[in-house]
Amino acid sequence: MTRKSQGGLVDRALPISFTFNGRPMQGYSGDTLASALIANGVKIVGRSFKYHRPRGILTDGADEPNALLTLHRGARALPNSKAPMVELVEGLEAFSQNCWPSPRFDLMAINGLFSPIFVAGFYYKTFMWPAAFWERVYEPLIRRAAGLGKLSDRPDPDTYDRSHAFADVLVVGAGAAGLTAALAAARLGKRVILVDQDSRPGGRLLAERCEIDGRAGAEWASAAIAELAEHDKVTVLTRTALFGAYDGRSYGAVEQVSEHLPDPASGMPRQRYWKIVAEQAIFATGATERPIAFTGNDRPGVMMASAVQTYVNRFAALPGRRAAVFTQCDSGYAVAADLAAAGVEVVAIIDPRSGDKPGVDATAAVIHGEVVGTHGKCLKTITVRNMDGKTEKLKVDLLAVAGGWNPNIGFASHLGQRPAWSEPLQAFVQDTPPDGMHFVGAAAGRYCVSAAIDDARGKVAALFGREGEVAAIFEEPSLAPPLVVSGCDKKAFVDFQHDVTVSDVVLAEQEGYASVEHLKRYTTLGMATDQGKIGQVLGHALLARQQGKGIAAVGTIAARPPHTPVCIGALAGIHRGEHLKPTRLTPTHDWAASQGASFVNAGLWKRAQWYTRPGDADWIDSAVREAKAVRSAVGICDVSTLGKIEVAGPDAALLLDRLYCNAMASLAAGKVRYGVMLREDGFVFDDGTVARIADDRFVISTTTANAVAVMRHIDYALQVIWPDLDAKACSVTENWAQVAVAGPNSRALLQRLLPDIDLSNSAFPFMGALEGRWSGAPMRLFRISFSGELAYEIAVPTGLGDALMRMLTELGSDLGCTPYGLEALGILRIEKGHAAGGELNGQVTAGDLGLGRMVSKKKDFIGRALAERPALAHSDRQVLVGLAPVDPSHRVTGGSHILPVGVPVSAVHDAGHVTSVAFSPTKGRWIALGLLARGADRIGEVVNVVSPVRETSMEMIVSSPVFVDPEGERLRG
Amino acid sequence: MIIDCPHCGSRDSGEFFMRGQAAGPRPEYADGQDAFAVYVYDRTNLAGMQREHWYHAAGCRSWLVVERDTRSHVVGSVAIAGKAVA
């Protein structure tokens, strides 16, 4: 064990057992997985992406590029978890990735020997030719060699929650600056949400030995949180990582709800996705320490100095026994002091800065020079080169690297704001963040605790008009630039997660990749899951150096959301499976289910597709039996899913005249008319019926699919195009249950249901509409027919739909009354040649459907002008036809293509396609509808109907689309 | 995006249906096909503040003219469409 016996913020009274690659280990409550691994002496945690080099824990935060582990097993396995971000929990199982059979002995490390082929642009250069090799050789090779974790391929058994929150001030990060900002805003009575990704608030105060107001940093942080808890308008969300900034001042965050609990309560979500809308957002996101590019800087035992400080001070876990610090900023000296205080022998501080003395005292010997090499599988020695060029080897097992700081400003880039280079800070900053965004503390370059606190307090005061409290002007220190040690090579890494080296950047620049954007694509610098948080600025500084430019001239990449990886499950939340969309049930759903209905999804609706009866061999049997019943007796079918819209007002008739391509104003009260709506571009939009209930009152029907779109279209016409029309429209689809009663016995059945209404042909003829009462409630009856039989549709209030169906069934038992579903409905309408979804494909004109004569030439209506374009009336257009197999035993499949007989089957000869198919009980064979070029002139022609997908072809005869009762005698009877 | 519906207040863009850049006034049939072609098809594909038609489908069912910056989703003025016809 490398854990100190005392100190730190872990609870030694609460030990926690966990395993790493199957090995049992022990940590304490308060540990992260990373600190526990360090305390257990683990040096190698995985292998690198391309070269499979052994890697150790490099950082203490969300920027960790090496310690990406898979947690748990089976369906709950969570790959690419960053060990410093994982709270240790009893029984946790963690596994290394990207290595086999173990991280210490990895067979793929042979990749390191072939490193020349993995240089910059290796995907482009190596795997070019021959093309056939891609599928069989290259891709499997790359996938096996370069994987970053594996998904379980099983359904996620966990649940995820979603919350929306609103705030005056969102504070991101609960370090010194964030806590100060949150307190300042809370004291002004603001609604504050403070989010912090750590399990414990405090940020760097937990890692550094510092005092605020005479109290230790961690203690001060606890007191601040205690005060925030007393403000009832303040919400503190720990274990919550902000991942994106979006328009409208909205932000996305994910809270770990139960991941850290050994035994979460049943029903507790694993994570919660927060959508936060905040007038002001204060980013106290701190800064990320920069690495230094030197040969061997990825060896296990080389660690960021700030991370060393975290593990030693917060977790009392010692990453080494003999250490050196390679630093070019004063913070490295503090780390050396902390190491010494923890009992680690500090061999040397290596500082490449010449001239100015550091602002802190050195607790170890200072060598003015650079580290130029590291040795050992895990670090054993380093080679140091001093200013005079002399080298010496130092025996150490830990090298802390302090290369300066990059303020964490990525969230501003989410809204398109490019970072700006600050010369004094030698870092990218956000001088002019987007509206409502403010960077404070280390995120604004105010690295020392007192400056960060002043900055946060001052910016909150300024934000809410309390200029008196604005902090003094900050004097920026003069800091060292990103450092690439001269002479370092292909083992000097700038992007640890994607194995991008100094040599790769140099080569890419030589090959002409001069912009940071090109460099990114060519070398994959910054394209890993950490988005280049660690090494990207270093890489861009190197590119600038190679071009002899300043870093400001080269610039850097804009970060994009998500800031840290987010589980897809958290984004989906409860919207999975059947909960993806709402389900709409028809008013007679329960009745249909009791009748043995099979249901099909029609948009959001569940519609009865067919009803299985004893003796039905399959669904076709059921549908054919139901269709026969309609043709010979009477069938009943719930058609409530069709859109129903009431249009009322003095100008209602005029409005409908402009919406439909056929005349509507002339429709008499008590009558129904079939209507077709065009889009303004002249193609068919929707069709349905228009019933005039009274002079100034209509009820129209739409297709099920277009119910919403037609309502929107009518509102557009009324509000935008013709706001002067005095009419109103309202969807009543949900208000009425509507049932089709179809077949020769339909009049008899309805007469039993409505004995007081004269339903004789003379009293209530075809296309009549009437209002009455049934069962003490309003009732509407329309004599319309989709099936081609004598038929009606009866509408009653939704709540009475079920009772209506039961009553019709009872009253019709001796009339052959049969429930029919969507499949029988399809058979009936195909036999009659009525267009539906397959034909109304957005590319057909009224003429294409054989409805050209309906189109009025006497009035303006939506779509008239553009429907008259020559191409929309061209004689070559594909028009609706009927099709029947020459061999009556053949069955045709929908989507098949229609070609002339005797020509090669190719797209050139394609003359149309089959849009709908059905087995016709009337014809005793399969029939089809199709769209066929010049179809009206080809009646009687034999065509070749081909499905290259199903590898079928058959000859079919072209006919009129109306297979049954072309004169329409039945429906008028 | 958050849209300030004049009837309903600040609402999430998920409640709305976006039709596209607001077309000019609809021509009449007598104006001919060219006028309709411009009305139906001509759009500027603007990078900047654009007048658009939005429908508050899950709210008051009003068609609105919303000014939106196509680069940033910053919302400018919001007005009831019928009254905003220029």
Ligand SMILES: [Zn+2]
């Ligand atoms: Zn509204």
